[in-house]
Every structure is written in C-alpha cells, then in structure tokens.
Amino acid sequence: MIKVITVCGNGIGSSLLLKLKIEELAREEGIEVDAESIDSGNAAGKSADLFVTVKELASIFPKEQRVAVITSYTNKKKIRNEVLPVLQELSNNK
Numbered sequence: 001m002i003k004v005i006t007v008c009g010n011g012i013g014s015s016l017l018l019k020l021k022i023e024e025l026a027r028e029e030g031i032e033v034d035a036e037s038i039d040s041g042n043a044a045g046k047s048a049d050l051f052v053t054v055k056e057l058a059s060i061f062p063k064e065q066r067v068a069v070i071t072s073y074t075n076k077k078k079i080r081n082e083v084l085p086v087l088q089e090l091s092n093n094k
Contacts, residue, residue, distance in 0.1 A: 001032040002090050007043045007053035014073040015039070018052060021079050022087075029084065031091045049090055052083055066090075 004022055008014035015037035026033040038046060040057050051061055052068045061067050068086045072078040 001034050002026075002050060002087060002094065003048040004033050004035045004050045004052060004087075005043060005046055005048040006035065006037045007040055007051055007057055008037075008073065009057070010039050012039075015053075018070070018073045018079070021074070021076055022052065022083060025076070025080055025084060026087060029087070031087050033087070050086060 004019075006015040006018040006022065008018070019035045019037040023033060023035050026035075036046075036048075040053070040060055043051065043053075044060050050066050050068060052070060054071070054073070055069050058067050058069050066086070068083045070079055070082045
C-alpha cells in the first residue's frame with residue numbers, strides 16, 4: 001500500500017478534494033493507497049511514500065522526499081496526468 005499525503009495551505013478544502021480524487025484514481029487503476037490530507041505547516045513532519053501538492057508548497061519538503069507537483073487540486077484529468085505515473089512507479093516498486 002502506498003502512503004499518500006495531499007497538502008494545501010490550510011489542510012481543509014483543497015487537499016481534501018485532492019485526496020478524494022487520488023483515491024478515486026487509484027481505485028480505478030487498481031493501486032492501493034492510504035491517503036491523508038494535511039496543511040502545509042504540519043506536512044513536513046509527516047512520513048509518506050508520496051506527497052502531492054502545488055509548486056508553491058513543494059519546496060517545504062526535503063530533496064529526498066518524493067513529491068508530485070500538481071497544477072490543479074480538482075481537475076481529474078490533470079491530476080491523472082501528473083500523479084498516476086508516480087503512483088504506478090511506486091506500486092511497481094512495492
């Protein structure tokens with residue numbers, strides 16, 4: 001199972017919508033994920049296989065942490081294009 005944390009500024013709306021989209025995408029692709037949404041202030045202290053966030057927040061993570069940068073919190077097609085290749089890679093390595 002892949003641990004995914006979605007991150008936005010406040011951890012309430014955008015990251016929750018993104019979490020739901022990623023869970024739906026993973027389910028459609030047969031990839032098992034354990035997803036959580038969180039605010040950017042608490043995200044850096046968390047552990048996960050993958051953090052998903054926008055470019056403006058990606059720099060809060062150490063270089064060794066896997067981060068997928070998205071351009072939309074809600075557009076499923078964009079999320080699919082930006083996150084699915086990473087989920088597939090992680091799934092193949094588990």
